Amino acid sequence: MKTTLRLSAVLSLCLATASIAVQAPAAELLTAGGFEATVSGGEVPFWTLEEFISDGSMSPVGAAALVGFANDINDEEGGSGLWLQAFNGGDEARSFNGINAILSQVVAVSAGDSYTLTGASNFEQNYSGGVVSLDGLSPLGQQNGGVATPTPTQSFFEIEWLDGSGTPVGTPATLDLVNDDFQFSGGGWLSHTPLTATAPTGATQARISAKAIDMVENIDPGQSAFYDNFSFTNDSAPGTELLLNGNLNETPPTLEDVLSEIWEIVETPSDVNVLSYAGFANNGDTGGANGVWVRAFAGDGSNGVVQQSVEAMAGVEYTFNASSRFEVNFAADQGNGENQMLMELSFLDGSGTVIDTASYDLRVDGGQTSDNLWHDHSLSATAPAGTAQVRVAGVVNNIFNNPAGGAQSAFWDDFSLMTAIAGLAGDFNNDGMVDAADYTVWRDGFGTTYDQSDYDDWAANYGATSAPSAAAGAVPEPATGLCCLTAAALVVGLRRRRS
Structure with missing residues (x-):
């Protein structure tokens, strides 16, 4: 009687341990079968690109994009730049409001140090930011009776100083690409005059921006503009670039x-x-x-x-x-x-x-x-x-x-x-795995549903699975299987001695 109780306890312990391993149901074998994927990195990696309508609503709009044909001709082959799409603004569909594109990046600075920002631009012949007046045939010109209309577009680079909380401190340094540096439509690529400024007291960061404000549609051909090749350095270490992806050649994964x-x-x-x-x-x-x-x-x-x-x-x-x-x-x-x-x-x-x-x-x-x-x-x-x-x-x-x-x-x-999941010899509970749980099924059905040959199948296939998708962790530990097999052998031996 004591021997039987001890063996029952051993079996109970073994089966309880083995029950932790549960066969996973048949799983999906493909990766991204729905052709879904997470695309990270932002529209311009390491930069923030804001695009919105100038109507107070800040409604999003397609005002800029990172593309290969916007690459500065002085840059490495195969690079990219920021394409400014002025032709998407200032028409009746937007109540003649302009559109804005602001590319910015925040970097760490030290108060009292002098910093220099450089960049390049290219204005096509009818870009609204590089002309004094819009053509009379432009949407705004037509709205004004078909006469030439002063352009509202401003294009500039800026250094804005920030404290540790991101609050502006001091006065921003600004380079107006047209009025300060004489960039005009049709002039081709221009590497702009360096913009140099000293970080004021309290400044721990600088927001570097390239802005195109109130862009509007003019006339064809050639209404786009392009920004590229930015650099921001501390004048005490001019060889150390502070911007990430300053040349805009790193594009987000598609x-x-x-x-x-x-x-x-x-x-x-x-x-x-x-x-x-x-x-x-x-x-x-x-x-x-x-x-x-x-x-x-x-x-x-x-x-x-x-x-x-x-x-x-x-x-x-x-x-x-x-x-x-x-x-x-x-x-x-x-x-x-x-x-x-x-x-x-x-x-x-x-x-x-x-x-x-x-x-x-x-x-x-x-x-x-x-x-x-x-x-x-x-x-x-x-x-x-x-x-x-x-x-x-x-x-x-x-x-x-x-x-x-x-x-x-x-x-x-x-x-x-x-x-x-196909049938597997010894898998008496049809869960796709031959394990200790199947021994319990065999034991309970021995002499009616199952016989010694079924036990032999279970022992021969112990630990096998019927599908490659079965979780590797679902296979019982060797010690658990050995425990159960040992206990089963003891039971058989005991029965033989009693007989």
């Missing part, structure tokens, strides 16, 4: 940059743009913000695939789900397989060689039509022997530009790859 680390897009020929990520390609029925845009007009005969590979296990069934939408003029097959869109599940060995592929034609197998509605599709296949990876792919073949024109794009979204 959605394509982030997703390219996760998804692979392959296009043939390589110089076409068949597939791209876009907000308007998102399936609004399922949330999110992005999807994959299939550009049918990219070039007849072009092909594209968006794909991702993950680890896989032979014998496991995988299910690939996806959503798609065809616009009304996304042309059907013209007789040569035009605009064919496929889902593919490919199984690869350890060297990356494809062993087998299952495919699904959205039109033929899924019955999808060009109805401009989102449709859900599913493709399942079992990994053959030798499988090390599974690859999901959204494929478009033989792109065809519909001569009727109009809305003729297609879209992918909501890719998902799941495993179906």
Whole structure:
């Protein structure tokens, strides 16, 4: 009796310990299957860009952007600069109010030290900030009876001193790019006269700003302006740059940059743009913000695939789900397989060689039509022997530009790859793992549901899982398994002695 109680206590302790490890349910195997990604770093890395309308409401507006063609010609090739879009302001749509762009960065300074700010600008021939008067044909000129109208636009660089709480102290130092440094529209790139000032008492920070205030539309051509190549130094250490990204050449990561680390897009020929990520390609029925845009007009005969590979296990069934939408003029097959869109599940060995592929034609197998509605599709296949990876792919073949024109794009979204948990010898509770809990099921059913051969299966497969997605932490510690096996052996031995 005492021996039986002790063995029961050992088993209870072992099973309680093993119960901590619980099999995770089948999980999503893809990363960013909805083509969502967090893009960080701001519009201009390390700088603050404010864009707003001059109507007191501070309403946001597109007034500036970091682009490659705004790069100072004296800067390194492949750089970028700030594009000022004056043509977006001062029209009837904005009640003839101007728009503003303020690029700023705050750096640490020491009171009493002298500092120098430099920068460059380029005003196109009709930029509102580089002319004395707007043309009579400009929106403001038309509002004033078709006569030339004085420009309201101001363009300047500024050093504003701040205390430790961010409150302005002293008087800002300002360089008016037109009145002080004679930058005029059509004059090309100008590296401005250095702006030098001494930090006043109480100053611990300086806000460095490049401002374009009350920009308005003038006339074409050439209404833009550009800022680039800023530098702010302490005169006692002129070789030490205090600004981060002063030359504006560091650009924020794009959605394509982030997703390219996760998804692979392959296009043939390589110089076409068949597939791209876009907000308007998102399936609004399922949330999110992005999807994959299939550009049918990219070039007849072009092909594209968006794909991702993950680890896989032979014998496991995988299910690939996806959503798609065809616009009304996304042309059907013209007789040569035009605009064919496929889902593919490919199984690869350890060297990356494809062993087998299952495919699904959205039109033929899924019955999808060009109805401009989102449709859900599913493709399942079992990994053959030798499988090390599974690859999901959204494929478009033989792109065809519909001569009727109009809305003729297609879209992918909501890719998902799941495993179906298969049966596993010894997994008596069907949770995808052979563990101590299965021993309890076997013990309770021994002599009716289970026999010695079932126990042998459990012992042989102890610790095995049926899906590669099972959490590694769900495998019992070796000591726990050994404890249970030892206790089980003692029970069997005891029964034999009693018999």
